[in-house]
Amino acid sequence: MENIKTVSDFNFKNKIALVRVDFNVPVNNQSFQIIDDTRILYSLPTIQKIISDSGKVVLISHFGRPKGKCSKIYSLRFIISYLSKKLKIPIKFSEYCIGEAVEKKISELKNGEVLLLENIRFYKEEEEGNEYFAFQLSKLGDIYVNDAFGVSHRPHASITIVPKFFREKKCIGFLMKKEIQSLKKVxxxxxxxxxxxxxxxxxxxxxxxxxxxxxxxxxxxxxxxxxxxxxxxxxxxxxxxxxxxxxxxxxxxxxxxxxxxxxxxxxxxxxxxxxxxxxxxxxxxxxxxxxxxxxxxxxxxxxxxxxxxxxxxxxxxxxxxxxxxxxxxxxxxxxxxxxxxxxxxxxxxxxxxxxxxxxxxxxxxxxxxxxxxxxxxxxxxxxxxxxxxxxxxxxxxxxxxx
Incomplete structure (x- = not known):
């Protein structure tokens, strides 16, 4: 832990935090009601820290296994209302993860606002660990934050390649910190x-x-x-x-x-x-x-x-x-x-x-x-x-x- 920077080491004021979270939660297949919200709840402190610093948050997550194809049943839209209720602020949404459309939405973000990107696994390049795809993602933020312990063993673009483009401006969130410390206790x-x-x-x-x-x-x-x-x-x-x-x-x-x-x-x-x-x-x-x-x-x-x-x-x-x-x-x-x-x-x-x-x-x-x-x-x-x-x-x- 000594060499790992956390969100506590950064002031996010006027900065865009590109936060990799793991919102791959179990849901009711018909109603899309969340059955177990543990992973989301554990990531909230990291998001709240950035917001309290007057920073901007761009959330990256996957959901299910769409295998590189867009699909309504794997859309992250169902999380918007839940996340808005928990954070007590409106949550913006982008149906794209890269490109001009999402870059425009991010440029319009104000301090303290949150933008949730659509399922990152709608792009096959994510699981392939594609370098150029990772570079395009890296353009979306000023500081990279990994708070997705559940997929940190995967060599995916948003987990292992994107951080390369942030040099010293990268860190882990509170969820990741807790997971690492807990394992060290054992x-x-x-x-x-x-x-x-x-x-x-x-x-x-x-x-x-x-x-x-x-x-x-x-x-x-x-x-x-x-x-x-x-x-x-x-x-x-x-x-x-x-x-x-x-x-x-x-x-x-x-x-x-x-x-x-x-x-x-x-x-x-x-x-x-x-x-x-x-x-x-x-x-x-x-x-x-x-x-x-x-x-x-x-x-x-x-x-x-x-x-x-x-x-x-x-x-x-x-x-x-x-x-x-x-x-x-x-x-x-x-x-x-x-x-x-x-x-x-x-x-x-x-x-x-x-x-x-x-x-x-x-x-x-x-x-x-x-x-x-x-x-x-x-x-x-x-x-x-x-x-x-x-x-x-x-x-x-x-x-x-x-």
Whole structure:
């Protein structure tokens, strides 16, 4: 953080701030009502700082995956009224992101006004990281601000190329600052015991994370569907449980051997699981050892012994990071593991632990129980958070300090 400038290092009076935000929020497909406004809310302090300085704000964001084509269903227009209500000022809108039309609108902006640009991914050049497209975007502002942690792991034009054209006049926003500081509290500077809980299904995206965390944290708890390939690698029977496409069991065996040799990190998998004879809430169920799931059955949640074990570790921890559910929590009959873990993290937080939760499913599970305000920090970027856990500097952050 020492080398990264933030919006606090600039006075934006009479300046145009080109602010990359992440307004890619879940919405109701019919009414376009925002279901979860966390990402927008967390970016408001940055926008308000610029406005209070008597600066002008030009907002860049993406929404969905329009794949370089204009589409009404991916338009950012639905955010205008919401943003206007939150900031208590009218929000101007441009249907273009580059060119004379948007440049004219920006030239007419007054201090304290905000202009929202249309979905940046309507231009294929954004995801291609096109240099000339980035140059055209850079002409729209005097100071560049990245407050889009959720996409800062993407090598996109507005994230990694645009900052090059601003030399020293670039910085991060308050959301980005909070995300970076929160991750630092977990990795290396956290108060021990440090516990990281990884769930979900995709093990392939978390192999490098697991390798990096060994010998760095006190407890690594692995649950959800990503535990089954490890159990299989150890010779266990996982039946018809979901096993990610990651087929290289030798790599998993190597990781298991690695954590068995070192002394710092204790790695635990579920002891028991709730299995079902089909993938539905009304399926027939029973509780078995995770190593002995019969054919024709699949693990859909961690069992009571596993819940008790994991929660005991969480309750004794002073620093906690959670990414990924422990089961198919969308089905009520298989939500117990995930909701129990969520509650345990809330209790630990209330007792003074620092907690960081990231990933759409994990945050959705918190919100189901209205726990989201009882966690120290909610991360706005699942993928970006996972990349950071690999001990990698995100491209979006590197572009600010280089």
């Amino acid at each position: 990795l290396g500077k956290g108060i021990a015991p440090i516990t990281i809980l990884l769930g979900g299904a995709k093990i392939s995206s978390k192999i490098a994370i697991i390798e990096n965390l060994i010998n760095l944290v006190d407890y690594l708890l692995i649950g959800g569907a990503m535990s089954y390939p490890f159990i299989k690698a150890q010779g266990g029977q996982v039946g018809d449980s979901l096993v990610d496409e990651y087929k290289n069991l030798k790599v998993l065996q190597k990781i298991i051997e690695q954590y068995q040799k070192q002394k710092k990190t204790k790695v635990f998998f579920p002891k028991d699981v709730i299995i079902a004879d089909s993938f539905k809430n009304s399926a027939k169920t029973k509780i078995v050892s995770i190593h002995s799931i019969p054919n024709g059955w699949m693990g859909l949640d961690i069992g009571p012994a596993s819940i008790k074990h994991f929660c005991k570790i969480i309750n004794s921890s002073r620093t906690i990071l959670w990414n990924g559910p422990l089961g198919v929590f969308e089905f009520k009959n298989f939500s117990s593991g995930t909701t129990s873990i969520a509650k345990s993290i809330v209790i630990a937080t209330e007792n003074g632990a620092f907690s960081l939760v990231g990933g759409g499913d994990s945050i959705a599970a918190l919100k189901m129980k209205k726990y989201e305000t009882k966690i120290s920090c909610l991360s706005t970027g699942g993928g970006a958070m996972l990349e950071s856990l690999k001990n990698k500097m995100l491209p979006g952050i590197k572009a600010i300090i280089s």
